[in-house]
Amino acid sequence: MEFGRISRRHLLQGGAALTLGAAAGARPSFAAETTIGFIYVGSRDDYGYNQAHAQGAAALKKIPGLKVVEEEKVPETDAVEKTIESMINLDGATLLFPTSFGYYNPHMVKMANKFPKLHFEHCGGLWSDKDPKNAGSYFGYIDEAQYISGIVAGYTSKSGKLGFVAAKPIPQVLRNINAFALGARLANPKATTQVIFTGDWSMPVKEAEATNSLIDQGVDVLTCHVDGPKTMVENAARRGAMVCGYHVNQSPLAPKAYLTGAEWNWEALYPKFVKMIAAGESIPNFYRGGLKEEIVKTSPYGEAVSAEARKHADDVKAKFFSGDGYAIFKGGLVDNKGKTVIAAGTDRGQKDPELEKMDYLVEGVVGATS
């Protein structure tokens, strides 16, 4: 491959200038201009997943001495390898953020092996001991923010029926649905959360239909886990329902209907990463955190959120920030088929790997995973 050859030559020539990378050792600051590459699977102003990352990239652009290069709509195929190589060879990127789940294996792993002195940070939490040391994977416990959304939704709903428009029944999505439903039950023990799976990450017509069907069923507060929440937020607000956002703050789309939302906080995390590298520290290959670690955050409350809801939500949020932490998934947890999924007495903290295998919907959720 033409690119491969150029890259080695380029690396030999410029190897000394590569300030980033844990292997390079301690360097107090950015000696020369450092280039960081961001790769998005979709459009970076989608009011969703990709926009959240782009906001993180925008925070890096403000730091002097950093140059950010971005490419949008890169499919999860070997196309991402070509993008990574051209960012390295043509732009001189030394730290790369391929932000989509499917970029990791084999694509990013292959690139990390090929460019051992450069740094790769992947969003999704897939790193294992077998993977290259210059690769890392980070992810956030966004279910903590969904739990807060659930509390607010539970107080706000008049019918006690909440709706969740979800893409696919994979553990991360199920965890969000369950956290939202459990939060709602803190506020209203009788609240139910009806889930509709659309089958894929971006299906605007299905998402709109799902939103309408849920509202037809009497649902009056909705949230979602799809790539672009815009469709759900706009269509729900048009029907007079309330919404909780996801990925980023969607309140500009529906200022009156927006209650709160579960947001990524990449604009706090990415500068942190860069500072760690500049200080010569190595970023843990497997980086996780929630509200406390500033990886996720909640949107400011909308005007329709009652004082009671705000107080309860703030109290629980304070527990997440406290030293002991807070377990959403506590023992004695029953799924919606009546089976006990977490035995009484065991609390599964956020870092518990069992939660990553979640394949159930908790009591109070109406719907099924298959």
Add this chain to the structure above:
Amino acid sequence: MADGSIGLWTVPLAVLGGAIRVSTPFLFVSLGECITERSGRINLGLEGTLVMGAMSAYGISYLTGSPWLGVLAAGITGALLGALHAGICSLPRVNDIAVGIALMLFGTGLAFYLGKPLIEPTAPRLPAIDFGWWSDIPQVRAALRVNVLFLIGVALAPILYWAFRTTRWGLLIRTAGESSDAARAMGHSVLLIRLRATMVGGFLAGIGGSFLSLFYPGSWNEGLSSGQGITAVALVIFARWDPLLCLWASLAFGGAAALGPALQSVGVTSGYHLFNAAPYILTLAIMIITCSPKRTLTGAPAELSITR
């Protein structure tokens, strides 16, 4: 019911609502394609036209503040893309299907490129007419909020049916589609007829796109069409190039698209992947039922490259 829920009635209501909400793009694209194919050409590029229409409608509506100007812009964009298709196809030995595929990729690519800055802003939408005023059930009222474009589409189907049978230009289009020699013998330019038919087809497909971005789902994003344009082209084939059947087929497709989410909302959760795939299963089923190896498709214009 006391809690505002209407229980199992959600499903037929959602299918009805879906038939009204989701079917409009199918209807416009299939009627447009019907005109084009009756003149003897297949324009597979209508998927690209649909997406371009959606993008340009949203853009113009956003810039001018008038969604109706957006609809017009979408139609003009569609007509221009149709002219491009017809223009390339009038060159000797050019395959209309290959050109169509190229234009499909061109149209979607161009729309994504030009539509980049339009993903974030919110454009003024088309108004809806409230046909549910007689009902005090909010669900019924919501299902019967109908957009004018849907009504225009519904009216267009019988008009086209009538026009193909009785008007002069309807007969001309059919002549060009059935036998280009006959049309030429009568002193008409087949290429010109097909150019006009493809432009009208593109115009309608563009308007179908404006419905997507300006009414339902009602915003511009790149996943907006997810193949509806190409489905509508297939729909013309099993509607037997008959505008009235295009109408029923579009309604069936719209209803089928609503089936998956509606069944899940009332608790029928097993096999939702199957129900979500309902429109495609419907396509396959109809194709299998109506196809026979023993005869050519009835109603197919003889000049179409798939029947020749």
